[in-house]
Amino acid sequence: MNDARSPAGFDPSDAVQYHYDRFPPRMLDHARLIKPMSEAAAALARYDQMLKGMHSSDILLAPLRSREAVISSRMEGTVSTLDEVLRLEAEQEDDGDVEHTNARSETIEVFLYGRAMKMAQDSMKDGAPLSKWLIRSAHKVLLGFGRGSHLSPGEFKTEQNYLADRGSRKILFIPISPQRLDEGLDRFFDFLKDDDCEIHIRTAIAHLEFEALHPFKDGNGRIGRMLIPLMLWKSGKISEPYFYISEFFEQNKDEYIDRMRYVSASGKWEEWVVFFLTAIESQARQNLEKAEQIRTLYEEMKGHFRETLSSKWAITALDFIFTRPVFRNNTFTSRSGIPAPTAHKFTKNLLDAGLLNTLEPAAGRRPALYAFEPLISLVRG
Numbered sequence: 549m550n551d552a553r554s555p556a557g558f559d560p561s562d563a564v565q566y567h568y569d570r571f572p573p574r575m576l577d578h579a580r581l582i583k584p585m586s587e588a589a590a591a592l593a594r595y596d597q598m599l600k601g602m603h604s605s606d607i608l609l610a611p612l613r614s615r616e617a618v619i620s621s622r623m624e625g626t627v628s629t630l631d632e633v634l635r636l637e638a639e640q641e642d643d644g645d646v647e648h649t650n651a652r653s654e655t656i657e658v659f660l661y662g663r664a665m666k667m668a669q670d671s672m673k674d675g676a677p678l679s680k681w682l683i684r685s686a687h688k689v690l691l692g693f694g695r696g697s698h699l700s701p702g703e704f705k706t707e708q709n710y711l712a713d714r715g716s717r718k719i720l721f722i723p724i725s726p727q728r729l730d731e732g733l734d735r736f737f738d739f740l741k742d743d744d745c746e747i748h749i750r751t752a753i754a755h756l757e758f759e760a761l762h763p764f765k766d767g768n769g770r771i772g773r774m775l776i777p778l779m780l781w782k783s784g785k786i787s788e789p790y791f792y793i794s795e796f797f798e799q800n801k802d803e804y805i806d807r808m809r810y811v812s813a814s815g816k817w818e819e820w821v822v823f824f825l826t827a828i829e830s831q832a833r834q835n836l837e838k839a840e841q842i843r844t845l846y847e848e849m850k851g852h853f854r855e856t857l858s859s860k861w862a863i864t865a866l867d868f869i870f871t872r873p874v875f876r877n878n879t880f881t882s883r884s885g886i887p888a889p890t891a892h893k894f895t896k897n898l899l900d901a902g903l904l905n906t907l908e909p910a911a912g913r914r915p916a917l918y919a920f921e922p923l924i925s926l927v928r929g
Contacts, residue, residue, distance in 0.1 A: 558712050563719040566760055567812040568728070572739045572753060577818050581749060584825040588748050589785075591832035596786045598839045608842050609790045610871045611927040612835075616792035617662035620773050621654075623798050628655040630928050633662065634874040635907070638917060641872070641879050656694045661770055664689040669789045672778060678740055680733060683763075683771055690767050699766040704729055709762055721809055723762030732761050740779065747783040751776060752824035753817060756808050773797070791835060796827040841926055846870060849903075849922070856901045857894055861886045865894050873923045874907065878915040 599605045614633050621628065632655040639649060640659070649656065664686045676682055688702030700706075704726075711721040724732045736757055742750065758772040773794050781789035797804045800823075807820045846866070853862040868884040869875070881891040895918065898904040908917035 558710070558717050558719045560719040560722075563710075563722050564809045564813045565722050566724040567815060568724070570815050571732075571735060571757055571760075572742070572745075573815075573817045576749070576821070580818050581821055581825070584822050584829070585746065585748050588825040588828040588832070591829040591836075592748075592780070592785055592791070595791065595832040595836045595839070598836055598843070599786065599788050599790065602839070602843055603846065604867070605788050605790060607867050607871050608846055609788075609839065611873055611923060612790065612792060612838070612842075613665055614662050615927050616794055617658045617665065619792075619798055620770050620794040621658045621661050623794060623801065624767075624769050626654050626657045628652065628658040631874075631924065633658050634919075634924065635917070637662070638872065638874040638876055638879070641875070641883075653694050657696065660690055660692060660694070660696075664770075665774055668774060668778060672782065672789065678775070678778060678782060679737060683775070686774060687764055687767055687771055690770060696766055700764070704733075704763050705765050707765075709765060711762070720805070721760075721812070723760060729761065729763055733763060736761060747780070747785055748825060748828060749821055751779045751828075752821045754779060755824065756811055756817075756820055759808060760812060791832070793827055793831045795834065796831045800827075838927075842923070845922060845926060852901070852903060853898075856897050856903065859890065859894075861890055861894070865891075865898075869904075869920045870923060873920040873927075874917065876915045876917055877910070880918075 599609075602608055611630075611634070614637065615630055618628060618630050618633055632651065636649060636651045636655050636659045639651070651659070667689050668682060668686045671682060671685065672678070684702045684704070691697060691699055691701035706726050708725055709723055710719050711723070712719045736754065739745070739750070739757070740754055745753070755772055755776055758775060759768060762768045764771070776793055777786065777789045777791040780786050780791055803823065807823050811817055811820050849866055850863065853866045856862075857865060864884060864886055865880075868880060868886075872879070877892075877895055880886075880895060881888045884891055886894065895904065895916075899906065899918070903920070903922075904918045905921050906916060907919050908914070910916040
């Protein structure tokens, strides 16, 4: 399902219209929601306990942000691999010039999504609220370069957009009109602050509403999924904004789309909320398993790095490599906090021990590019 900014050539006969004047929902069957809500809350709490017990969740889970960027972008038809994205991240840390990269345009888009997620997370950590400014800022980063740069990055839509199935040439959904978008966004952000609505249910409703508003020309699905961990983190349900849910939505993509359309068609929100709570519960279990595997790998690697490097800087090197499992040698020597001569020696020792792989040997003024395959293969899977 893709944004189609003009209905020309598309069949609108089965299109569902935005649910005007029916948000937020006035009544919900809370009895039906109690069980899935409690299961989602319990699973999310177990995942958060893992976050709290981690040495440094921002270090250990950094590659999962890249994985989320790959999956969420793939849902919108932008296909890249985790390896490509990690490689581009390493290139950008080295020179920061995405405009002159040789990476595929799809990889650039996924890379920019990861950058937009980090910008939003960092802004909220610095005290910024969930607001029009925040989503516009994230959107500006998301579409700031490449194929999306002509689609008004950081600007709300001024023309009607449509969600269409390009294969069948059918319009599936007609979002809110640009003339009523401002009032729709005002209601949306007011609802985010409605503490009378339980936070897991509120997040479910808010996610659907954002997708129904479809406030931008492009990139709405990715921004909408980005808001989920930010809401849960802002409410205190998770201690860090590292909860990524796109994997479940991709695995159940047809149901994800159909249930959202059904709300606008029928005015009934409960089935969508149950589906969303099931997504949280299922993804929390998967995320917990992945986080435990990463933590186990980190603990195992502590011993290997200490034995291989025989230095007080061994864990500093390990932390750097877990944060950047693909990196240029000059980035490691200049940004790891390890004295440069020691860092140079470390890469040789780690290569000799088989803990690093060489993706590109040094050539002229171009430093070598290395990969920490044990972590990449774990996150990739």
